[in-house]
Amino acid sequence: MSLLRYESQVRPPLVVGDKDYHQVTEDVCRPVEARPTKLWWIGFIISVLLLCFGIFSVYREVTYGVGQWNLNRTNGWGWDITNFVWWIGIGHAGTLISAILLLFRQGWRTGVNRAAEAMTIFAVMCAGQFPIWHMGRVWDAFFVLPYPNTRGPLWPNFNSALLWDVFAISTYFTVSVLFWYSGLIPDVATLRDRAKKKWRKLFYGITAVGWTGSTKHWQRLEALALVLAGLSTPLVLSVHTIVSFDFATSVVPGWHTTIFPPYFVAGAVFSGFAMVQTLLLVTRKVLNLEEYITIEHIDVMNKIILLTGSIVGIAYLTELFVAWYSANPYENFAFWDTRANLNSPYGWAYYCMMSCNVLFPQIFWIRKMRRNLLVTFFMSVIVNIGMWFERFVIIVTSVHRDYLPSAWGPYYSPTIWEVGFYLGTFGLFFTCYFLFVKFFPVVAFAEIKHILKKSGESYKNNMAELEHESMEDFANIHGHDHGA
């Protein structure tokens, strides 16, 4: 055995139970090959109904114009862009798990990366809806693309943060899909080779694109995954940085803040991991994957939630401090008189954000709470509510009172169609997710097999006795030289 196979006993196993390679395949493929359960149908139908409501809300908006939403003279973005930033932030956890943790060689990512990456793709799909339908005349949406046109040709403004967003999000979506799918190919090939029914052979035959598992192909796939991870890492940081530029490059007090890029990225990872927890806690239970998505995985992700939540907390305090320290009356007004003031119209939203994002996650300092499934699930929902309010606070409170009191808008609250659009993206997200868990393996089992002999429970026990051997004996007995 290779020396690299050895992993310390201090690390808990990532695959629980006595498994061999075939057992891993069986466990992960079972829910895909079985008929959908009643629970699946209920969830799927609710999602599709939500999606239909969303489509109807968007239909109202397209037919009658953006006036269907309660946006007013100073509140131009409202719920729409709040939801956009919220969804795009959620996507970030998937890329963090699949790319950044791959570069850091974190073995635990293998259990959760497939589902998290799928979540990324669906979240970006949802996010993309908001700026597109917000355009109002959506049939002219292609104007944002630099194509030769009869208006000059008039090119889009490449100096604008909103155009950067177009490029950032479409690139992010494309690269995420490629990364996810290239990792999915070997697992789909397994499903294809196991397939008994005709339609399965056809479907997985097409989607597995002729994968055989040749050593040369694996070598290329690993090289591809590594480079894509290297590309995705700066990409994911750039995406939320650019989203934050939508605000930071303006001169609106409350938006005009240099700490926005790192603060947004931390917040994105924070909310994304919360969504991963929400999804995986249910998925592992329903699909019986508790031995692959273990309590260890949940513990580690809760630590990340605690860390990023605290970073976000420091960013909130920094904003308040800088607003005071700048001695700029407009900044002071935006932060102290509007946001942190419980008596202001949106003060409740600010304190809701503060408690959900900064205060409550501190519970995860306690190990017992990190490993408690009910607490984790509850907190994951709380965090996402908090992060939604963060975007709402930034977007609405900064503009609802303009410089001149005469330009102060009326209290902004959404119409049913704005809410419907938001619910509709939940429908889109969960419809996609339900289809994904039905037709594709939720756990990247080729990767699980790869770490099985290093981090699997039964194999780790075998290794316990090796801990007592001296380094030299160990190398002589168990090492091999890779045929150099």
Place this chain on the structure above:
Amino acid sequence: MAVKKFITGCFDDEAVLFPAVKQVRRKGYKIHDIFTPFPIHGLDKAMGLRDTSLHVAGFIYGITGTATALGFITWALTYDWPINFGGKPFFSLPAWIPITFELTVLFSAVGMVWTFCWLCQLAPFVKKDHFNPRSTDDLFVMALECTDKTSEAESISFLQSLGAKDVQVQHKETEWWWGRYDKDRKVFEQKDEKVH
């Protein structure tokens, strides 16, 4: 299109596979391929495969993206239709960095995946012959290519002595063809015994 004769052996443990690969190569056999359900680090080296240069392709695609973005934006905003934004210079490089970066990543990722699929012959409706369906589940399947000089019986017993199970002689197509996995029909004629 070439149907060739192979001797295949299945291994269920990497610890047996690695020494076997070494022995097989030392004996002078030609390993056609080893099909594994997951990537086994070091197997490519053990088989004597050279490193992939896919990342070089990625780099070339990447700088193509950089050049495309910078070249196009420069042309559009300084030559084709310069617009005065608050008296700022037409050539405002810092503001173009986000898009330049995104296009670098986009070109590199799309190009690499395309090259990967090209090299490995992966596409929907591509069909290839399989030596053992369990090679995507739990077996490492080694396929040795037979030549005129290969003695079947000797090779089989040699593979068995190295720990291979289910050793067989198989005639397999080495190229890919267009086809569907729910249908066995092949576009070429199967010539079984005559071909070596």
